[in-house]
Amino acid sequence: MSMHFIKAGMQTSIQDLGRTGLMRYGISRGGAADPMAMRLANLLLGNPADTPVLEVTLAGPAIEFQCDIAIAIVGAEFELTLNEEKVEGNEVLQVKRGDTLAFGRLLSGTRAYIAFSGTMDLPRIFDSCGTNLLGGFGGLDGRAIQKGDTIGFTELRTAVTRRLPAAFRLRYSGHPQLRVVTGAEEHLFGKETASNFYSQAYQVLPQSNRMGVRLTGDTLSTEQIPQQVSSGLCPGTIQIPPDGLPIISFVEGQTIGGYPRIAHVISADLHTLGQLKANDRVSFLKVTLEQAREVLAGKFQLLDKVRAHLDS
């Protein structure tokens, strides 16, 4: 009862919904970079939302299964094959012992999630199976999957074959508008600089990763801003370092930071960051705290709708 990695992919790691309560020790929340896609993959299989999954990044793995198991792949769109026959994401695939799942070309997005109708046999560290790549713990030996790795399953379940209706499938344009709320230091930038920030379409830099999304565009001046004393830094926070180019703190971001914060991506839109890759374009739209809460509530209602639809 296991799966064997014939190919690792660029950065394949085990993730769940991450850890809370440890930022005070410098440990980021971590977890899936796109928890919305991860939740949908688990929903398809009837799994609890935080069941550990594989997070696939840009170039996917090839996996040989040594047991019969149901899987679901949601998120970035890849060309997928099972024993060299084309298969689709967004639906439950019944995999037989000896089958090989292979990821081909990436068509849209950045990260896909593979959920399983079984529990991966992994230790929980700080109450999570998620891999913290920076801290080197969690998941499989605290690292990304390597060629030749094998992960066992316990508690195999059966899952009905079903698919996500087209209306509920995630799509990635590569140029999202991210909703943000006022930055804690926005007032220090001055009106002109702030309006420059909101009028730009920034380009995503290739150095972006689970720690942070780095952007390039017109630089914003921070010269007049006094140095900040370091304090708590949360995912989604957009800091402007001295080079004037925004960095969006992400799921494995530092927990303490000191660059001025011009804006914060709203919680409801954080999952969109997980589907950004080099040369994508992002722009920012300011909303109120109340609107941010409504959008978040709306996204959870959508998940409830998907669940109701699948179960009907």
Next chain:
Amino acid sequence: MKPSFTIAANGDSALDIRFDAVPSEDLSRRIIALEQAIEARDWNCIQDLIPAYQCLTICFDPLGCDRAELISDVEALAQKLLTGQPKLAKPSRLIRIPVCYEAEFAPDMPRVSEYTGLSAEEIISRHCAPHYLVHMLGFSPGFLYLGGLDPALHCPRKETPAVSVPAGAVGIGGSQTGIYPQATPGGWQIIGRTPLQLFRPQCQLPFVAEPLDRVEFYPIDRKQFEQSEPNTLEVIPLEPAQ
């Protein structure tokens, strides 16, 4: 003196309680006392508390609570705590950390020496003299923000950060000193290395120190470095906290 504070949004799911006072031991004690008091309330919607030099960040689930209510509850708690001496849940400790300052582990010692005008021996003796205060942990897992570096040792960061600094590297960056818990890129001037593992996710005590603990460095030679047990920690209880 009682510092005043403001409560401001840090995005849609966090609040910053920021104190209008310079970083100090007294302020850190108040911030940690507030953190402990909030934790004791066991508010379900609170997911993380991040203490820092002048600020306590409260991360919450925006769907799990009423923001205005949370602000007024926290404000009342902070007001109450800021009058009088803060009461702390745990006594602080002195953590002794061995550091090998030999050349092999101290690639930037010549630069620090040149900048400060002090000999390596003098730098080591001044670096080992204070009982540094742990203001907070953060940045990366297990990194300690220490207060109390001798001003004679203040030294600018590297203009171009080193591509990789090994785990355990002890450095000086501006007015701060600290230890890199993981191998990461880093801009501090490296003057030594500790054989201690600062972040031990498998251990019962994964972090070597907590906020308000004291840290002391002591020099060891190359041989002691090699024989040292990375998970053994020398801890001396200090006077119980009030």
